Amino acid sequence: MTLKKFNFNVNHTENYSRVGVIETSRGNINTPAFMPVGTQATIKGAFIDDIIKTGSEIILSNTYHLMIRPGVDRISAAGGLHEFMNCSLPILTDSGGFQVFSLGEMCSISEEGVTFRSPVNGDRVFLDPEKSIKIQSVLGSDVAMVFDDCTPHPSTFEVAEKSMYLSARWAKRSKTAHRDNAAALFGIVQGGMFLKLRDISLAKMQEIGFDGYAIGGLSVGESKSELFDILEHVMSQLPVEQPRYLMGVGTPSDLLEAVKLGVDMFDCVLPTRNARNGYLFTSRGDLKLRNSRHKDSDQVVDETCSCYTCSNFSRSYLHHLDKCNELVGSTLNTIHNIHFYQQHMQRIREAVHHERLDDFANEFYGQQMDSRDV
Amino acid sequence: MTLKKFNFNVNHTENYSRVGVIETSRGNINTPAFMPVGTQATIKGAFIDDIIKTGSEIILSNTYHLMIRPGVDRISAAGGLHEFMNCSLPILTDSGGFQVFSLGEMCSISEEGVTFRSPVNGDRVFLDPEKSIKIQSVLGSDVAMVFDDCTPHPSTFEVAEKSMYLSARWAKRSKTAHRDNAAALFGIVQGGMFLKLRDISLAKMQEIGFDGYAIGGLSVGESKSELFDILEHVMSQLPVEQPRYLMGVGTPSDLLEAVKLGVDMFDCVLPTRNARNGYLFTSRGDLKLRNSRHKDSDQVVDETCSCYTCSNFSRSYLHHLDKCNELVGSTLNTIHNIHFYQQHMQRIREAVHHERLDDFANEFYGQQMDSRDV
Numbered sequence: 001m002t003l004k005k006f007n008f009n010v011n012h013t014e015n016y017s018r019v020g021v022i023e024t025s026r027g028n029i030n031t032p033a034f035m036p037v038g039t040q041a042t043i044k045g046a047f048i049d050d051i052i053k054t055g056s057e058i059i060l061s062n063t064y065h066l067m068i069r070p071g072v073d074r075i076s077a078a079g080g081l082h083e084f085m086n087c088s089l090p091i092l093t094d095s096g097g098f099q100v101f102s103l104g105e106m107c108s109i110s111e112e113g114v115t116f117r118s119p120v121n122g123d124r125v126f127l128d129p130e131k132s133i134k135i136q137s138v139l140g141s142d143v144a145m146v147f148d149d150c151t152p153h154p155s156t157f158e159v160a161e162k163s164m165y166l167s168a169r170w171a172k173r174s175k176t177a178h179r180d181n182a183a184a185l186f187g188i189v190q191g192g193m194f195l196k197l198r199d200i201s202l203a204k205m206q207e208i209g210f211d212g213y214a215i216g217g218l219s220v221g222e223s224k225s226e227l228f229d230i231l232e233h234v235m236s237q238l239p240v241e242q243p244r245y246l247m248g249v250g251t252p253s254d255l256l257e258a259v260k261l262g263v264d265m266f267d268c269v270l271p272t273r274n275a276r277n278g279y280l281f282t283s284r285g286d287l288k289l290r291n292s293r294h295k296d297s298d299q300v301v302d303e304t305c306s307c308y309t310c311s312n313f314s315r316s317y318l319h320h321l322d323k324c325n326e327l328v329g330s331t332l333n334t335i336h337n338i339h340f341y342q343q344h345m346q347r348i349r350e351a352v353h354h355e356r357l358d359d360f361a362n363e364f365y366g367q368q369m370d371s372r373d374v
Numbered sequence: 375m376t377l378k379k380f381n382f383n384v385n386h387t388e389n390y391s392r393v394g395v396i397e398t399s400r401g402n403i404n405t406p407a408f409m410p411v412g413t414q415a416t417i418k419g420a421f422i423d424d425i426i427k428t429g430s431e432i433i434l435s436n437t438y439h440l441m442i443r444p445g446v447d448r449i450s451a452a453g454g455l456h457e458f459m460n461c462s463l464p465i466l467t468d469s470g471g472f473q474v475f476s477l478g479e480m481c482s483i484s485e486e487g488v489t490f491r492s493p494v495n496g497d498r499v500f501l502d503p504e505k506s507i508k509i510q511s512v513l514g515s516d517v518a519m520v521f522d523d524c525t526p527h528p529s530t531f532e533v534a535e536k537s538m539y540l541s542a543r544w545a546k547r548s549k550t551a552h553r554d555n556a557a558a559l560f561g562i563v564q565g566g567m568f569l570k571l572r573d574i575s576l577a578k579m580q581e582i583g584f585d586g587y588a589i590g591g592l593s594v595g596e597s598k599s600e601l602f603d604i605l606e607h608v609m610s611q612l613p614v615e616q617p618r619y620l621m622g623v624g625t626p627s628d629l630l631e632a633v634k635l636g637v638d639m640f641d642c643v644l645p646t647r648n649a650r651n652g653y654l655f656t657s658r659g660d661l662k663l664r665n666s667r668h669k670d671s672d673q674v675v676d677e678t679c680s681c682y683t684c685s686n687f688s689r690s691y692l693h694h695l696d697k698c699n700e701l702v703g704s705t706l707n708t709i710h711n712i713h714f715y716q717q718h719m720q721r722i723r724e725a726v727h728h729e730r731l732d733d734f735a736n737e738f739y740g741q742q743m744d745s746r747d748v
Contacts, residue, residue, distance in 0.1 A: 040698045041691070047702060070669070070694040078672060078690060086686045295444070298452060312460045316452060317415070320444040324414045327701050328421060 006184035008243050014355040016262040024142045026090040029057040031264040034341045039065050041085040044272045045334035048087045055342035058090045060267040063135050064099035072135050080140030093141035095132045101150035129173035143184045146174035151192040153220040160192030168204040175208050184211035195233050202237045212243040219248045235261045252344050271341045275333035278322045281340040285368045294319040307339035380558035382617050388729040390636040398516045400464040403431040405638040408715045413439050415459040418646045419708035422461045429716035432464045434641040437509050438473035446509050454514030464516035469506045475524035503547035517558045520548035525566040527594040534566030542578040549582050558585035576611045586617040593622045609635045626718050645711035650704045652696045655714040658741050661748045668693040681713035
């Protein structure tokens with residue numbers, strides 16, 4: 001058995017914001033941290049070596065996708081997920097709960113767990129807390145997540161309540177199944193858009209006790225103000241000693257606002273997915289590469305960016321690659337967007353460290369322009 | 375005006391095979407050389423930096439595609455093709471003749487030149503020797519090709535004869551237009567499948583006089599034996615002092631056989647195109663990545679290969695990426711295939727240097743296996 005190594009130290013705080021370091025056996029993670037999404041044992045569009053060069057210190061991968069394809073036995077035989085995909089960074093694995101939820105009517109949920117049909121071969125697949133935790137252990141995850149039921153949005157109070165209690169019972173089963181596994185285990189606070197249900201979930205998660213706490217069931221279609229109302233409410237009740245992870249959020253400004261509320265970890269598909277669609281993040285706002293105004297621009301995407309793409313290629317060239325559907329264009333865009341996110345987090349960390357996050361926020365928002373002008 | 379720098383020195387010969395070095399102002403090229411194809415100002419699927427790491431010393435790009443998109447003015451404004459795509463390697467540009475030929479009935483050929491419709495926006499486009507040479511000059515090509523008429527296959531003697539004479543007149547006009555341009559200019563021997571016409575083309579090209587000579591109009595649907603019969607016939611009459619370039623050929627064994635006949639330069643889309651379709655070249659033959667036998671294989675693609683892909687990833691992982699249509703899979707396959715081609719050329723050069731090309735060929739063919747066993 002590998003000895004567990006998961007420490008979180010907060011080095012500095014400014015109001016609710018904090019900078020810290022998560023120590024794992026595979027390396028340290030400076031927080032607040034952004035985790036690029038590597039659903040199918042790869043970051044879409046970029047080598048893990050290039051992702052490391054963007055400053056990423058941890059990535060996320062998905063239990064659900066990997067159990068469907070290539071299958072747990074395959075990854076186990078390869079020596080685990082890190083070995084299979086040749087990734088030296090720590091990996092946080094989602095438990096599969098959210099993906100099962102995304103299947104909608106294709107799955108049936110019982111007290112025991114979830115049954116669904118594999119979208120790859122139509123096989124009937126069963127997933128429950130014990131199996132999810134077991135798979136995450138076989139994958140060699142550095143941070144495992146409890147198996148939860150993600151409440152649909154919008155939901156009635158009754159539906160959200162039932163779902164939240166089920167998630168709480170599954171969280172307990174996940175903790176029991178996890179036992180003395182070397183990985184960290186995070187609980188997930190659910191409860192939909194109902195503060196009262198969020199309170200119950202918060203209490204139950206802390207009663208069980210986890211290495212970190214995630215806020216789930218957000219960014220599922222609610223308004224930004226709802227999202228931040230729930231987030232602020234939940235954050236104020238989470239213990240300060242453990243990392244807090246806001247799942248599936250968000251834009252650069254979302255990250256900034258969430259850090260203000262004390263969030264330490266994020267994941268989101270936006271930088272990678274938008275890259276493949278020619279949407280680039282810059283310090284002056286979103287750049288739509290397909291806009292014809294970039295056709296003749298010898299400018300780089302973002303003059304304040306030191307990424308491989310901005311160091312070597314013009315908007316004009318990236319526009320051309322996009323027009324021609326060249327794979328290299330997707331890769332260059334992906335590297336830029338991930339680098340932009342990591343640079344954004346780095347600037348946020350420095351601002352908190354120097355207790356000037358509000359100044360940073362003012363500068364950040366002051367630079368934002370309409371995409372027609374970026 | 376940049377001073378012309380294009381020297382070719384043969385350092386060693388074995389029978390008709392030779393190893394040498396082409397010197398250009400952008401770097402030296404060891405011959406026999408394989409040129410990866412970068413049609414649209416990028417090698418499909420891989421960064422030029424990664425292509426350089428495969429041992430590639432020159433790439434090919436296409437006048438036709440670049441004039442259509444992004445347009446010559448754009449590349450000119452960027453400072454030339456090398457600057458636009460940020461490529462430090464020498465670039466050979468195809469003249470557009472072959473691509474126009476590929477359009478078939480969409481183009482009309484006259485003594486003056488070719489008129490066709492842009493496949494991008496439907497505009498009527500005119501291309502002739504003077505314009506092709508001018509474009510190649512603006513692109514900043516290191517090796518320009520004459521604008522030729524590529525004879526369809528099969529053709530009657532009369533059609534092939536007419537086409538060959540037109541190509542010869544266009545070659546003369548290309549030479550005149552090229553004048554004191556800093557780039558090298560290669561003539562192209564045409565004549566279809568008729569030795570008599572090849573002889574006339576050979577004489578006319580040498581009468582005009584070029585920095586190198588290409589063999590065009592092959593690999594257009596004829597049998598391998600026809601190809602090599604024509605090639606052997608042409609090679610025996612080309613001057614030994616200039617490089618000989620076999621256009622659009624071919625498989626690893628084609629390259630080996632063509633080197634035996636004295637060819638110095640090659641280009642082909644096979645390694646890049648096959649990579650994207652999961653066909654990998656190995657020292658033991660072709661590997662079909664999609665075959666289920668690779669699903670659980672922890673082996674690398676080719677144990678004798680030192681490329682990035684073979685140094686880091688298993689067949690199983692590449693099989694998984696291919697199944698999931700992950701871009702990273704195409705990139706890893708592309709890097710491997712180009713590296714394999716360059717390693718193959720390196721081994722061929724060493725064999726010629728040590729006057730053991732026949733031994734090398736025996737070893738090479740002796741290792742080839744059915745793809746079910748690779």
